[in-house]
Amino acid sequence: MTPARRERLFSVVLILPAFLFVLIFAFFPIVHSFWLSLHRIVLGLPGLGEPFVGAENYIELLNDRVALRAVKNTFLFVFVSTFFEILFGLLIALVIHERFKGRGIVRASVLVPWAVPTVVSSQMWRFIFNDKYGLINFLFFGGDVNAYRAWLADPVYAFVAIVVADVWKTSAFAALLILAGLQAIPEDLYEAAKVDGAGWWQRFFKITLPLLRPALLIALLFRTMDAFRVFDLVFVMTQGGPADSTNVLQFYGYKKIFAEGMMGYGSAVSVLVFLISFVVSMFYVRMIGKRMFR
Amino acid sequence: MNMEALEVVGIKKSFGRVRVLDDISFKAGEGEFVVMLGPSGCGKTTMLRIIAGLEVQDEGYIYIGGKEVTNLNPKLRDVAMVFQSYALYPHMTVYENMAFPLKMRKLNREEIKQKVRQTAELLRIDDLLDRKPRELSGGQRQRVAIGRAIVRSPKVFLFDEPLSNLDAQLRASMRVELRRLHEKIGSTSIYVTHDQIEAMTLADKIILLENGVIQQIGTPEEIYKKPANLFVATFVGTPMINLLDGTLILKDGVPLFKSGEFEIALPSFKEYFALDGKPVVLGIRPEAVTIGKGPYRATVRQIEHLGSEKIIYLELKGKDLVAKTHGPAETDRAVCFDFNEDGLHLFYGRERIERIEEG
Numbered sequence: 001m002t003p004a005r006r007e008r009l010f011s012v013v014l015i016l017p018a019f020l021f022v023l024i025f026a027f028f029p030i031v032h033s034f035w036l037s038l039h040r041i042v043l044g045l046p047g048l049g050e051p052f053v054g055a056e057n058y059i060e061l062l063n064d065r066v067a068l069r070a071v072k073n074t075f076l077f078v079f080v081s082t083f084f085e086i087l088f089g090l091l092i093a094l095v096i097h098e099r100f101k102g103r104g105i106v107r108a109s110v111l112v113p114w115a116v117p118t119v120v121s122s123q124m125w126r127f128i129f130n131d132k133y134g135l136i137n138f139l140f141f142g143g144d145v146n147a148y149r150a151w152l153a154d155p156v157y158a159f160v161a162i163v164v165a166d167v168w169k170t171s172a173f174a175a176l177l178i179l180a181g182l183q184a185i186p187e188d189l190y191e192a193a194k195v196d197g198a199g200w201w202q203r204f205f206k207i208t209l210p211l212l213r214p215a216l217l218i219a220l221l222f223r224t225m226d227a228f229r230v231f232d233l234v235f236v237m238t239q240g241g242p243a244d245s246t247n248v249l250q251f252y253g254y255k256k257i258f259a260e261g262m263m264g265y266g267s268a269v270s271v272l273v274f275l276i277s278f279v280v281s282m283f284y285v286r287m288i289g290k291r292m293f294r
Numbered sequence: 295m296n297m298e299a300l301e302v303v304g305i306k307k308s309f310g311r312v313r314v315l316d317d318i319s320f321k322a323g324e325g326e327f328v329v330m331l332g333p334s335g336c337g338k339t340t341m342l343r344i345i346a347g348l349e350v351q352d353e354g355y356i357y358i359g360g361k362e363v364t365n366l367n368p369k370l371r372d373v374a375m376v377f378q379s380y381a382l383y384p385h386m387t388v389y390e391n392m393a394f395p396l397k398m399r400k401l402n403r404e405e406i407k408q409k410v411r412q413t414a415e416l417l418r419i420d421d422l423l424d425r426k427p428r429e430l431s432g433g434q435r436q437r438v439a440i441g442r443a444i445v446r447s448p449k450v451f452l453f454d455e456p457l458s459n460l461d462a463q464l465r466a467s468m469r470v471e472l473r474r475l476h477e478k479i480g481s482t483s484i485y486v487t488h489d490q491i492e493a494m495t496l497a498d499k500i501i502l503l504e505n506g507v508i509q510q511i512g513t514p515e516e517i518y519k520k521p522a523n524l525f526v527a528t529f530v531g532t533p534m535i536n537l538l539d540g541t542l543i544l545k546d547g548v549p550l551f552k553s554g555e556f557e558i559a560l561p562s563f564k565e566y567f568a569l570d571g572k573p574v575v576l577g578i579r580p581e582a583v584t585i586g587k588g589p590y591r592a593t594v595r596q597i598e599h600l601g602s603e604k605i606i607y608l609e610l611k612g613k614d615l616v617a618k619t620h621g622p623a624e625t626d627r628a629v630c631f632d633f634n635e636d637g638l639h640l641f642y643g644r645e646r647i648e649r650i651e652e653g
Contacts, residue, residue: 194348195347
């Protein structure tokens with residue numbers, strides 16, 4: 001074997017595990033979901049068979065008011081939660097970037113929410129918003145039990161609650177990415193700016209923000225994609241209720257498949273989630289690529 | 295009221311328990327080019343940063359243009375600084391980089407445009423104004439960094455080893471350029487470097503620092519010809535000054551330096567009679583060893599050719615002596631030589647003993 005061939009073989013061997021991983025755990029499910037979505041499959045009724053129905057599930061999806069509501073909810077959730085996560089992430093990152101006593105402890109504790117499993121933190125927030133013994137009620141109304149409200153039973157507050165829970169949990173993650181970006185900005189740029197006569201705000205807007213853009217975009221990308229796939233939060237806190245006010249696409253697809261047994265239709269919902277995330281991520285990747293590597 | 299461009303009084307600074315600056319005081323006159331020279335870790339950069347206001351001193355005062363700025367932030371000191379790393383804003387074009395300090399001072403658009411153009415022409419970077427720093431070579435970045443400092447005509451320029459990231463050839467040409475610029479603009483400059491050639495060629499005045507203490511302040515000529523102590527004598531000059539340990543002896547009223555079997559009659563040093571029998575160090579500049587004829591003989595051990603000159607390593611009665619000369623020499627042959635008295639320096643303890651005719 002020639003050295004060149006050996007090298008090629010070696011590189012193939014090195015790539016293979018990652019390639020197989022993507023093939024089995026990403027590519028196959030996506031393709032299979034798409035295949036399922038073109039059939040009418042009802043779990044528990046195998047007697048009906050699995051007839052090919054073409055675009056029927058998709059046409060039905062377009063006329064499904066609950067599904068359209070879920071699309072709207074999902075986008076609203078993504079937009080609002082990502083906005084606040086990036087905002088708080090930036091603030092947290094700026095704070096833990098500064099040198100002060102006990103910074104190590106603060107840095108570590110900031111990451112705690114992110115380290116907690118979502119199911120656990122969702123459960124915690126469900127307690128906090130509870131209508132009888134929730135912390136929120138206690139903070140707002142103290143011992144006045146008659147004034148306590150059932151937050152999660154109110155369409156608007158329930159939505160706010162899942163946003164709050166998500167922002168609480170994942171701002172730290174955004175902060176971590178943004179902190180990495182902050183640390184990549186050389187200190188002498190700030191010193192040059194100081195000597196050049198820039199105050200704190202000018203340094204922030206003229207140096208920090210522009211140079212943080214790649215990090216902000218990456219944080220935005222991660223958070224957007226993650227928010228699109230929100231499921232466990234809704235599952236634990238509201239089950240999509242009340243009146244579908246917190247029903248998001250992923251949860252709707254899950255419900256269709258596992259609660260109603262509509263395998264084909266639920267798969268169509270999943271494919272829709274995939275298509276949306278795909279388009280959005282392509283958009284980000286192109287934007288990041290342009291800004292970062294030019 | 296003090297009208298020096300810059301005056302530094304009794305600056306002290308420690309990092310933790312390490313004293314990095316100990317009672318530093320000096321002045322820089324209007325238009326003077328002052329070089330702070332010293333080995334790395336001597337505190338010169340810290341001193342510069344204190345002048346800029348980027349570092350806070352423990353004690354002491356700073357005056358710029360007669361005004362006390364000791365506790366002012368950098369913005370209010372009217373200084374400009376060129377950083378070792380250039381510290382150009384990577385997301386801005388050359389134009390924007392140079393316009394930045396003017397924008398921060400709220401000049402109007404037209405004024406900014408005009409000043410940036412003018413400065414860019416002066417530095418011959420006017421064709422680079424639309425580029426980003428990463429599209430520039432090291433030398434070009436250096437010019438932009440200098441341009442950003444010059445553009446707003448500050449009272450004092452601060453340079454932190456600005457040439458150390460350039461290759462030798464570029465460094466030499468930038469050195470000439472810096473001197474040319476200084477003569478054109480004539481503003482007060484404080485320049486930090488560990489490179490003695492930069493210091494000798496650029497400075498009106500050199501401040502030599504070691505371990506946070508000023509060793510000597512003087513013109514390049516004074517520093518070289520009348521080094522205040524052993525540190526100054528050894529730090530400045532290449533090859534390094536020869537140092538011979540020995541004893542001073544008075545013989546018929548004439549001072550004689552004796553080191554082993556080697557003896558040399560010395561010119562009249564101040565109060566040399568008080569040093570009779572004392573241990574002293576004789577410093578001999580390599581170019582003060584004149585090869586060809588003379589009463590002394592030594593063996594040539596090695597020769598380094600530098601083109602126009604050679605460095606000759608001699609063995610003189612068991613002692614090493616380095617000479618820089620044009621004279622003829624061959625390896626492993628004996629040569630005659632003499633000393634040029636101007637290049638002889640006598641040290642007692644650490645201090646240099648002045649010669650009588652120096653006054």
